[in-house]
Amino acid sequence: MSARPVAVLAGGVGAARFLRGLVRILPPEEITVIGNTGDDMWWHGLYIAPDLDTVIYWLAGVADESRGWGVRGDTFTAQAALAMITDRSWFQLGDRDLATHLYRTGRLAAGVPLHRVTGELAERLGVRSRILPMSDARIETRLKTDAGDLHFQEYFVREHWRPAVHEIYWTGLDEASPAPGVAEAIEAAGLVLIAPSNPSISIEPILRVPGMRAMLRAARGKTVAISPLIGGRAVKGPTVELLRAEGVRPDALGVAERYQDLATGFVLDTADAALAPSIAAIGYRIAVRPTMLDDVESARDVASTAVNLLREPAAA
Secondary structure, three states, X not given: OOOOOEEEEEOOHHHHHHHHHHOOOOOHHHEEEEEOOOOOEEEOOEEEOHHHHHXXXXXXXXXXXXXXXXEOOOOOHHHHHHHHHOOOOOOOOOHHHHHHHHHHHHHHXXXXXXXXXXXXXXXXXXXXXXXXXXXXXXXXXXXXEOOEEEEHHHHHHHOOOOOOEEEEEEEOHHHOXXXXXXXXXXXXXXXXXXXXXXXXXXXXXXXXXXXXXXXXXXXXXXXXXXXXXXOOEEOOOOHHHHHHHOOOOOOHHHHHHHOOOOOOEEEEEHHHHHHHHHHHHOOOEEEEEOOOOOOHHXXXXXXXXXXXXXXXXXXX
């Protein structure tokens, strides 16, 4: 398979599971990952970037794949000590994971921008792809819920995504711009992929960065999206609940409609094959494949399907 630059819009676990297949069919050096930072937060004085770290850990081969987050085989001694002295211990951080956050926070405090720190972390863990934050600016994804106005991590981790969501909004966008390297990666890419991440709180924050949607609209003819839903269900997390809260159809067709101005290719699961004609009718070239990314071979097959979809003379 010939190499060509690829840019990937990515959230956390779903994107990471997909990317481990993509780096097996394309040279990792040809891949630039543009990661969501709307989930980022300050936690006991440390800057935490959950989605960026998840992608880096999975591509570095050190991720705890059973949990989906953190480092495999990590210990939680510091976490247990923290729980003894504060009631703010609901966000779990392993001891090895803490090293990442300590390094990042120190570098940010020294005035190094987030995109450079992210690149340093990826390089030092042996990741050969380029990992970029969507922006160096501090952007927060927030939700108005029955339990109050919450940061996404409060909703997702502390509240276990139980409260009803009435509105999703973002802070920090007025001062934001795409991180250095993002525009160049999208322009140079022969293919742009929208990973199978939560459209509402993983991909939407990326699109909300001023200037980003216009860049991606211009790249529509070379963009393929992968549905994160299988049979109207999310593999993990509140994708369906948040789509409903936004008034979006919680199925593959709803996701396709959401990306209609950004992509011309769409990969959906075989469980959603009945929706394929409707998705094709709104202008997509489509491929129907099993999209459960439980192992490397499955991830590789989905990645190969996405990479080749717009090259083929007819939809698969």
